[in-house]
Amino acid sequence: MDFEPSDEPVALKILIAGGFGVGKTTLVGAISEIRPLRTEEVLSDRGIGIDDTDGVEGKTTTTVAMDFGRITIREGLVVYLFGTPGQERFWFMWDELSYGALGAVVLADTRRLTDCFPSIDYFEQRGTPFIVAVNCFDDADRYDAEDVRSALDLDPDVPVLMCDVRRRASAKNVLITLVEHSLKVLTASQS
Amino acid sequence: MTRWMDEEAGPVVRPYALVGGRTRSSGDALDLVALVTATGTTPSGGFVPGPEQERILALVTTATSVADVASEIGLPLGVVRVLLGDLQDHGLISIGRASASERILKEVINGLRAL
Numbered sequence: 001m002d003f004e005p006s007d008e009p010v011a012l013k014i015l016i017a018g019g020f021g022v023g024k025t026t027l028v029g030a031i032s033e034i035r036p037l038r039t040e041e042v043l044s045d046r047g048i049g050i051d052d053t054d055g056v057e058g059k060t061t062t063t064v065a066m067d068f069g070r071i072t073i074r075e076g077l078v079v080y081l082f083g084t085p086g087q088e089r090f091w092f093m094w095d096e097l098s099y100g101a102l103g104a105v106v107l108a109d110t111r112r113l114t115d116c117f118p119s120i121d122y123f124e125q126r127g128t129p130f131i132v133a134v135n136c137f138d139d140a141d142r143y144d145a146e147d148v149r150s151a152l153d154l155d156p157d158v159p160v161l162m163c164d165v166r167r168r169a170s171a172k173n174v175l176i177t178l179v180e181h182s183l184k185v186l187t188a189s190q191s
Numbered sequence: 192m193t194r195w196m197d198e199e200a201g202p203v204v205r206p207y208a209l210v211g212g213r214t215r216s217s218g219d220a221l222d223l224v225a226l227v228t229a230t231g232t233t234p235s236g237g238f239v240p241g242p243e244q245e246r247i248l249a250l251v252t253t254a255t256s257v258a259d260v261a262s263e264i265g266l267p268l269g270v271v272r273v274l275l276g277d278l279q280d281h282g283l284i285s286i287g288r289a290s291a292s293e294r295i296l297k298e299v300i301n302g303l304r305a306l
């Protein structure tokens with residue numbers, strides 16, 4: 001028997017990935033209440049050229065602001081959006097971000113399509129359900145979803161859609177497409 | 192010095208001073224969306240919560256995600272994880288996480304449509 005107490009609070013995590021300037025922060029802001037969140041990056045002693053043998057006291061960190069938004073579906077059911085930091089030195093955060101994630105939106109810009117390769121590779125390897133949302137910038141040439149799919153060499157079951165993340169309705173549609181895809185993946189894994 | 196400052200990073204700081212230079216491994220129960228709830232018990236073993244921990248305890252009288260705790264308290268995630276770990280070790284909070292079911296995902300889809 002499937003026992004699910006309806007009052008048990010549930011918090012879900014959706015990741016927003018893609019290259020620098022592709023619209024991650026804009027998407028989170030268009031659809032959710034943005035909240036301040038900082039994490040810290042420990043600068044390795046080797047990386048900053050200091051020969052520190054004193055241990056933890058000498059540990060230097062820099063704080064990094066993260067894109068973080070919250071959508072309350074109802075009391076006790078909240079969806080959190082996290083933008084994945086774009087720079088390579090933040091890869092260490094991706095594992096913890098994607099741990100238990102419902103899915104990921106990979107934002108793409110057709111003028112710089114290769115920028116989203118690392119994200120796609122990452123989620124494919126990790127088995128995180130993802131979709132590709134092409135953020136249509138005003139001065140970019142128009143392509144259709146199938147062009148993008150073949151350029152990115154995506155599996156046929158990965159949804160690809162066009163969007164304008166500045167528009168709330170479009171941002172909403174992106175998230176709905178992702179959760180529908182995650183639901184499909186979940187259902188398939190159970191049958 | 193550009194290594195020390197960039198668009199996504201603030202100035203170099205030492206927030207770990209607050210927690211004695213300790214870190215905690217990630218990927219465990221202190222996931223960003225794990226839910227923290229105060230147990231309401233008195234601290235065991237002579238443990239006295241610090242001022243930040245008192246603020247956390249006041250915040251988590253209802254279930255609150257780790258990310259929301261960090262955001263509300265205004266401290267970086269790593270520091271908050273250590274503070275939460277101490278509270279958990281002394282039985283002052285419980286940390287849990289419910290996984291998404293089909294029913295929940297359908298509810299989310301409908302909820303997003305209604306936004």
Ligand SMILES: Nc1nc2c(ncn2[C@@H]2O[C@H](COP(=O)(O)OP(=O)(O)O)[C@@H](O)[C@H]2O)c(=O)[nH]1
Pocket residue numbers: 018019020021022023024025026027135136137138139163164165166
């Ligand atoms: N024309 C256009 N500009 C956009 C769009 N999305 C984002 N921008 C702009 O592109 C810039 C970078 O977006 P941002 O969300 O900061 O990218 P991030 O680096 O991925 O977080 C900002 O100035 C946005 O206003 C879009 O769909 N169309």
Ligand SMILES: [Mg+2]
Pocket residue numbers: 024025026067083
């Ligand atoms: Mg950004």
